Amino acid sequence: DAGVIQSPRHEVTEMGQEVTLRCKPISGHNSLFWYRQTMMRGLELLIYFNNNVPIDDSGMPEDRFSAKMPNASFSTLKIQPSEPRDSAVYFCASAGQMLNYGYTFGSGTRLTVV
Amino acid sequence: SQQGEEDPQALSIQEGENATMNCSYKTSINNLQWYRQNSGRGLVHLILIRSNEREKHSGRLRVTLDTSKKSSSLLITASRAADTASYFCATDGSGTYKYIFGTGTRLKVLA
Numbered sequence: 277d278a279g280v281i282q283s284p285r286h287e288v289t290e291m292g293q294e295v296t297l298r299c300k301p302i303s304g305h306n307s308l309f310w311y312r313q314t315m316m317r318g319l320e321l322l323i324y325f326n327n328n329v330p331i332d333d334s335g336m337p338e339d340r341f342s343a344k345m346p347n348a349s350f351s352t353l354k355i356q357p358s359e360p361r362d363s364a365v366y367f368c369a370s371a372g373q374m375l376n377y378g379y380t381f382g383s384g385t386r387l388t389v390v
Numbered sequence: 391s392q393q394g395e396e397d398p399q400a401l402s403i404q405e406g407e408n409a410t411m412n413c414s415y416k417t418s419i420n421n422l423q424w425y426r427q428n429s430g431r432g433l434v435h436l437i438l439i440r441s442n443e444r445e446k447h448s449g450r451l452r453v454t455l456d457t458s459k460k461s462s463s464l465l466i467t468a469s470r471a472a473d474t475a476s477y478f479c480a481t482d483g484s485g486t487y488k489y490i491f492g493t494g495t496r497l498k499v500l501a
Binding site for chain 1: 423425431432433434435438478480488489490491492493494
């Protein structure tokens, strides 16, 4: 398995533009998470999906952020419109039933909004 | 918030020495996990310890859990330069796979 795959690895965009981050979880994992990491706030859980259904989106900062999981092998995190304070590294992680293996994280998308 | 807090924030040691990092959390948990993050990379799962366990080993890693004190420690024995990374604890509060990560300890192992 290639692990959790995120794209793009780096994204630089202008303020006001729409940004879409993509994630392919590990096949067979039924939980998917989006996290955001910044120096100031550390790792923040944005949203948690279980069996493609959003279970907890209380961490989504505001209405500009939205996430979807149309099927078990794909998820997107969209920011529209983007702002400089959204600059961060966004991680996707997936987990299966055997929790002993923990979460498997992707390599992240480094987003810079100028 | 049940967010864990690691201590120390940063640690610098010589290769071959042991490194100990601590994690404190606020609410009851079912499980606690430790992760490593190398610079510019995603987090890698190291070990999970359940609330009914007190100690767990994996290679050079030793994790302890004291639920009465709401704290855990990660010990890396005979450290290597390759252990240089940030280490995070993550706690759940309801067993729903929703883990909250601590602030991390930056470990630097000097060759």
